Amino acid sequence: MVEKHTRKKVGMHVLGTVITDPRVLREAAALVEAGYDVSIVDIEEEGSHQREEELRGINLQHVLMPPAFFTTRLDKWTLIRVSKLFVNTTLRLLQTQADIYHGHEVSGLLPCYVAGALRRKPVIFDAHEMPLEERPISELGTSRRMLRQLLMVMLRYIVPRCAGVITVSPPIVEELIKRYRLSEVTLIRNVPPYRQVEKTNRLRENLGLDSNVRIALYQGYLQPNRGLDRLIRAAKYLEPNTVIVMMGKNRKTTQSQLEALIASEGVTDRVKIIPPVPYEELLDWTSSADIGLNVASPTYSLNVKYFLPNKLFEYLMAGVPVLTSPLPAMVEVVKSHEAGQVLPSLEPEEIGTAINAMLADPAALAQMSSNALAATREEYNWEKECEKLIALYRSIFPDGAAEKSHDQTPISAGSK
Numbered sequence: 001m002v003e004k005h006t007r008k009k010v011g012m013h014v015l016g017t018v019i020t021d022p023r024v025l026r027e028a029a030a031l032v033e034a035g036y037d038v039s040i041v042d043i044e045e046e047g048s049h050q051r052e053e054e055l056r057g058i059n060l061q062h063v064l065m066p067p068a069f070f071t072t073r074l075d076k077w078t079l080i081r082v083s084k085l086f087v088n089t090t091l092r093l094l095q096t097q098a099d100i101y102h103g104h105e106v107s108g109l110l111p112c113y114v115a116g117a118l119r120r121k122p123v124i125f126d127a128h129e130m131p132l133e134e135r136p137i138s139e140l141g142t143s144r145r146m147l148r149q150l151l152m153v154m155l156r157y158i159v160p161r162c163a164g165v166i167t168v169s170p171p172i173v174e175e176l177i178k179r180y181r182l183s184e185v186t187l188i189r190n191v192p193p194y195r196q197v198e199k200t201n202r203l204r205e206n207l208g209l210d211s212n213v214r215i216a217l218y219q220g221y222l223q224p225n226r227g228l229d230r231l232i233r234a235a236k237y238l239e240p241n242t243v244i245v246m247m248g249k250n251r252k253t254t255q256s257q258l259e260a261l262i263a264s265e266g267v268t269d270r271v272k273i274i275p276p277v278p279y280e281e282l283l284d285w286t287s288s289a290d291i292g293l294n295v296a297s298p299t300y301s302l303n304v305k306y307f308l309p310n311k312l313f314e315y316l317m318a319g320v321p322v323l324t325s326p327l328p329a330m331v332e333v334v335k336s337h338e339a340g341q342v343l344p345s346l347e348p349e350e351i352g353t354a355i356n357a358m359l360a361d362p363a364a365l366a367q368m369s370s371n372a373l374a375a376t377r378e379e380y381n382w383e384k385e386c387e388k389l390i391a392l393y394r395s396i397f398p399d400g401a402a403e404k405s406h407d408q409t410p411i412s413a414g415s416k
Contacts, residue, residue: 008397009037011098011115013089015107018042018060022279022310023128023190024104025058030386031393032057039096041089041111061096063088090114100124100163100396106131106151113158122163122396128190130172131155133302135225156180164392169308169329186392191313194381195283199319203245203288207272214242214359217289217320219282220311222258222273223251225304227295227325230348232261235270237352242270242359244293247285249276286318290365291358294324297346308333315340317376321368323354333380339372 010031014024018040028038039059046064053060065085093101093115102124103112109125116123132148132155140148159165159180166186167173173185203215218231231244238244246258255273262271277285286292292315298305308329315322316333322340324330334340343354358365 007035007037008099008393009097010039010100010102010393011093011096011112012038012040012102012104013093013108013112014040014042014104015085015089016043019055021104022192025055026193026382026386027102027126027188027389028058029056030382030389034390034393036393039098041092041096043085043089061092063092086111094118100393102126104128106155109158109162110154113162123161124164124166124392124396125159125162127165127167127172127176129168130175130301130303130306136301163396166389166392169306170332171306171328175302175306186388188388189308189313189380189385190310191376191380191382191385192283192310192317194317194376194383197283197287197318200284200288202285203247203274206274207243207245209243210241212241215245215289216242216291216293216323216355216359217245217247217286217315218293218295218311219247219286219314220309221251222246222248222254224254225296225300227297227300227346228254228258229261230295230346230351231293232258232265232267232271233348234351234355235262235267236265237349237356238270239356239359242355244271244355245289246271246273247276283314283318286314286320289315289318289320291340291355292318292320292322293355294322294327294330295343295346295351296325296327298325298327313376313380316372316380319369319373321358321365321372323358333375337371337375339368339375 012024012028014021018024024040028040031038037059039061041061041063044062044064046066049062049064051062051064063085090111093111098119098121100122101112101116103109104126105128109123112123132151137145159176160182164186165176165182166188167176168188168190170187173187176182176185201211203209203217204211204213218228220226222228228246231246235244258273262268292311294309294311296304305327306329307327312322312330312333316339322334323343324334324340325343325346331342334342341354341358344350
């Protein structure tokens with residue numbers, strides 16, 4: 001038996017509340033199961049948590065911030081607040097014993113890199129999306145453009161010096177290798193743990209819909225860069241007894257804008273918005289849909305063009321065929337497994353026509369559903385995906401023995 005003191009210690013950091021981030025929790029749990037000690041420094045609201053707690057073998061180190069930090073809009077004091085937070089999180093990481101630092105997103109990388117440099121420890125950069133490419137430059141104000149330029153310069157220095165780089169889709173892997181002249185980037189997709197999902201009727205029951213009503217589901221954040229206004233405008237082209245359901249957490253004023261558009265388009269009977277459900281229940285709700293939707297535009301930003309979101313793999317694991325916009329990574333998955341179809345364009349009439357055509361062919365839908373279930377059973381599940389995470393760590397610590405954990409209790413997280 002390997003002695004406890006030989007277990008390598010991982011210091012993770014995410015600039016957010018970790019309990020609502022399934023990816024971070026899944027990675028941390030996989031490392032604990034593989035024999036590493038994991039501490040996560042995250043951000044919590046004052047009064048909501050103690051400064052330190054345990055979650056099924058994971059040590060959580062909370063940097064506590066006043067409630068105003070989570071609600072205050074950008075203003076002239078933003079730089080001061082952000083600088084204070086950067087100092088606090090870096091100090092907390094330095095106070096956390098670690099043999100390696102693992103930074104999630106650019107915001108988590110920077111404190112980890114400083115802590116790693118001061119402690120002379122390796123650093124892993126975990127890019128959940130294409131760094132600094134979330135929004136079009138045209139939407140950024142002068143101060144944000146300047147900050148983006150500064151961060152781009154910093155990343156050109158920091159990223160090549162990381163012991164490992166992780167990201168979520170093949171196109172982002174290629175872009176990171178090219179942009180930062182890397183020899184390798186580890187692909188770890190946002191896939192859920194595998195489980196068999198039974199068909200349910202939860203969405204219809206929740207909305208009071210008849211059993212013969214067909215449901216085209218969008219699940220995920222309600223935010224402007226997801227093209228949800230297109231779905232609303234497409235609703236008037238749907239066949240009778242077809243409803244679009246949007247299920248997810250509202251971002252800023254998006255939901256109120258969508259509700260106003262639903263009313264002005266006169267499609268209140270065709271488009272329904274419901275809140276997110278607990279993540280551990282999500283697939284049971286997803287399975288009650290007939291098709292899963294993604295209508296994000298590849299022209300919005302490089303990040304949207306290249307992303308491979310959770311919802312794709314959630315649709316597939318629930319046996320729900322996918323109708324997606326022409327995003328390279330999503331198209332590759334859907335086409336290679338014949339688990340859905342790709343929209344010819346993002347014009348509302350084309351979207352409505354494509355939804356109608358998919359729903360009009362029950363035999364094809366059944367085959368796509370079967371293909372989706374097979375794809376997640378054989379390839380797109382966390383049990384297989386996490387092997388690449390463990391392999392990366394073992395390449396960094398080839399002689400670092402670790403004692404395997406026997407606590408295999410699953411960790412659940414809030415819906416994303």
